[in-house]
Amino acid sequence: MLGYIGKRLAMAIPILLGVSLVIFITIKIIPGDPIASLLGPTGTPESRAALESRMGLDRPLPVQYVAWLSHTVVGDFGTSIARRTDVAPMVLDALGNTLILTAAAAVLAIVLGVGIGVLTALRRNSLAARLGNAFALFSISVPQYSVGLLLIIYLAAGAGLFPVSGMYNPSSGGGVVDLFNHLILPAATAALVPAGIIARMFRSAVLDVMSQDFIEALHSRGLSRRRVMAHAFHNTVPSLLTVAGLQIGNLLGGVVFVEAVFAWPGIGLLVYQSITQRDLPVIQAGVLVSAFAFVMLNLLVDALHGLVDPRVRT
Amino acid sequence: MSELASGTGTMVTPRAERPEAGPGGAAATPAEMAPLEVTDLRTTFVSRTRRTEVVRGVSFTLRRGETMMLLGESGSGKSVTARSIMRLYGSSAEIGGQVKLGGRDLLDLPEAELRSVRGGQVALIPQDPTGALDPLRRIGSQLTEVLRVHGIEHTRRAARARAEELLRTVGIPDPARVATSFPHELSGGMRQRAVIALAVSCDPQVLIADEPTTALDVTVQAQILELLADLQHRLGTAVLMVTHDVGVAGDFGGRIGVMYAGKLVEEGPAADVLSAPRHPYTKGLLESLPTPEVERGRLRSIVGSPPGVGEFPDGCVFAPRCPQAVASCHESDPPLLRIAPGRGAACPVANPPRPVDSAEPGRAA
Numbered sequence A: 001m002l003g004y005i006g007k008r009l010a011m012a013i014p015i016l017l018g019v020s021l022v023i024f025i026t027i028k029i030i031p032g033d034p035i036a037s038l039l040g041p042t043g044t045p046e047s048r049a050a051l052e053s054r055m056g057l058d059r060p061l062p063v064q065y066v067a068w069l070s071h072t073v074v075g076d077f078g079t080s081i082a083r084r085t086d087v088a089p090m091v092l093d094a095l096g097n098t099l100i101l102t103a104a105a106a107v108l109a110i111v112l113g114v115g116i117g118v119l120t121a122l123r124r125n126s127l128a129a130r131l132g133n134a135f136a137l138f139s140i141s142v143p144q145y146s147v148g149l150l151l152i153i154y155l156a157a158g159a160g161l162f163p164v165s166g167m168y169n170p171s172s173g174g175g176v177v178d179l180f181n182h183l184i185l186p187a188a189t190a191a192l193v194p195a196g197i198i199a200r201m202f203r204s205a206v207l208d209v210m211s212q213d214f215i216e217a218l219h220s221r222g223l224s225r226r227r228v229m230a231h232a233f234h235n236t237v238p239s240l241l242t243v244a245g246l247q248i249g250n251l252l253g254g255v256v257f258v259e260a261v262f263a264w265p266g267i268g269l270l271v272y273q274s275i276t277q278r279d280l281p282v283i284q285a286g287v288l289v290s291a292f293a294f295v296m297l298n299l300l301v302d303a304l305h306g307l308v309d310p311r312v313r314t
Numbered sequence B: 001m002s003e004l005a006s007g008t009g010t011m012v013t014p015r016a017e018r019p020e021a022g023p024g025g026a027a028a029t030p031a032e033m034a035p036l037e038v039t040d041l042r043t044t045f046v047s048r049t050r051r052t053e054v055v056r057g058v059s060f061t062l063r064r065g066e067t068m069m070l071l072g073e074s075g076s077g078k079s080v081t082a083r084s085i086m087r088l089y090g091s092s093a094e095i096g097g098q099v100k101l102g103g104r105d106l107l108d109l110p111e112a113e114l115r116s117v118r119g120g121q122v123a124l125i126p127q128d129p130t131g132a133l134d135p136l137r138r139i140g141s142q143l144t145e146v147l148r149v150h151g152i153e154h155t156r157r158a159a160r161a162r163a164e165e166l167l168r169t170v171g172i173p174d175p176a177r178v179a180t181s182f183p184h185e186l187s188g189g190m191r192q193r194a195v196i197a198l199a200v201s202c203d204p205q206v207l208i209a210d211e212p213t214t215a216l217d218v219t220v221q222a223q224i225l226e227l228l229a230d231l232q233h234r235l236g237t238a239v240l241m242v243t244h245d246v247g248v249a250g251d252f253g254g255r256i257g258v259m260y261a262g263k264l265v266e267e268g269p270a271a272d273v274l275s276a277p278r279h280p281y282t283k284g285l286l287e288s289l290p291t292p293e294v295e296r297g298r299l300r301s302i303v304g305s306p307p308g309v310g311e312f313p314d315g316c317v318f319a320p321r322c323p324q325a326v327a328s329c330h331e332s333d334p335p336l337l338r339i340a341p342g343r344g345a346a347c348p349v350a351n352p353p354r355p356v357d358s359a360e361p362g363r364a365a
Helices: A002-029 A034-042 A045-055 A061-073 A087-122 A127-141 A144-158 A176-210 A213-220 A225-262 A267-277 A280-308 B002-008 B078-085 B111-117 B139-149 B156-169 B175-179 B188-200 B218-235 B246-252 B270-275 B280-287 B355-359
Strands: B036-046 B051-062 B067-071 B093-101 B122-125 B206-210 B238-243 B255-260 B263-269 B337-340 B343-345
Touching: A002 A061, A002 A280, A034 A045, A061 A280, A087 A127, A087 A176, A087 A225, A087 A267, A087 A280, A127 A176, A144 A176, A144 A225, A176 A225, A213 A225, A213 B122, A225 A267, A225 A280, A267 A280, B036 B078, B051 B078, B051 B093, B051 B255, B051 B263, B067 B078, B067 B246, B078 B093, B078 B122, B078 B206, B078 B238, B122 B188, B139 B156, B139 B175, B139 B188, B156 B175, B156 B188, B188 B218, B206 B218, B218 B238, B218 B246, B238 B246, B246 B270, B255 B270, B255 B280, B263 B270, B263 B280
Parallel strands: B067 B238, B067 B255, B122 B206, B206 B238
Antiparallel strands: B036 B051, B036 B093, B255 B263, B263 B343, B337 B343
């Protein structure tokens, strides 16, 4: 088991290196001149050259990449061009906020998805199962962007049940309750699509396990229905892990929209703002940190998978 | 019921006629003599749109320690017969008739009592040992669960020790290692041994083996059959074996019930049925086997194909394919006729009535 995790960890290193290279190249390719935007309209060719050499942008690309990477691995992400402050604390704060939102959405999506999946698999013709199927279809089909806006219009601004945006209320001074109130709408919006997908995948996972021979064999040994179901659900965990891992990974990348709509101060919003400001160090750090979180999440899912299913531990 | 008992269905083998089986016998009560008595078993699969009768009035008796083979091709209803005895189809099938075990009708038992019978008194060895084991649980844990559910062992320690003992009983040389193994870590033969250990864990009276060797390598098949025969001998378990393999049926011995289209068409001691079949279907089945004497390319087969499930013709179901069929075969479905002591065949054409048979006493009991 430890060897299995070690192998996965070792495999994560080349992946992260590849990701860093892609990010670096992408930043170099995309249009937009950071020097020009830094200098503003008053820049002269001399001041331009001075700034370029100060930032190391006049050196060859491989040298720039190695310099950037060697700073990055020790947590030095440079200085924000737009805000003139250290990038690292900014990005890490934002990542923390994104993880809070992602975790809340993930819990919501898994609970809803598993509940609906079980219901629609085991009570196939009931009214509740039909409603569940309808919800799963609806949640996959509606665009997140508009759902977020509708929730803001009707539940937050209209009915006044929830705060419209942000993470804490500046006047109330924060706290867990305040955070929770701010969290509900963005988490629900972000959870919608993964909940629907998990529901459909989990439904077929349950049906698949229930149709396997060992279920009949367990019945033939005189086990109670409850015990047989415990075996069955145990056997759905590997597929649940796979689909939930993928969906949480998507959430991590996909909360950009939700963060923008609800002004949630996460990594998505930060990168989004930095793109409009051409703040390259922040964009680089933000994307890299997101990718790192994604790889770590997959590593965690793989480890859990190995823990649950002895067949993958090789 | 009485009509069935008087000759159409229930078969009587010579052992029942031994004197100690009488009402005064001290050791042998009727329940012990016949742990399993299946009478006019009918299984109909029901869905919202249609009903399909798959087993159509099967009757047989299985005595203590005895072996009965249900021999038939795919779709003949032999597996469904075996599973219907344990009521494994839940609400997807309606099961009619009677399945008497120790004086109780399994088809009438409430769910809780049925559970104690399943695994406890009647155990199943399914065809595919890989599918019969929970892939995520260790072999030992699957065994101890059954032992504790049936109240054989009450502490984890004792259950674990008993599990290893069972694994040794089924010929596993290193039970401690196998008990801590997951199913995928074992070979097919080892897996089937573990499944057999699960089946015999609660010392059942009846062991239902549904093609227990079909999924195994030929080299392992013989070992598993030997193990089953050995266990049967040691534990005194009655075995109901379902097979499509005439070779297996011949090797394992006991009695054979030949099934065709959801019915028993012939029954009797294995050696008799295989050497001197009395039903045209059994004859055709045996003639279509490749034997060393038959020249290459001259294999015989039965003309036509079995009727689709639910598309049974009036009259004898085999009549459309039968070389001996006469006009009356297409009109009424012949019952299983007693043709000799312990022999039955559902064909009046191949077995014309002789006065001696009907005059023999005690045969219709």
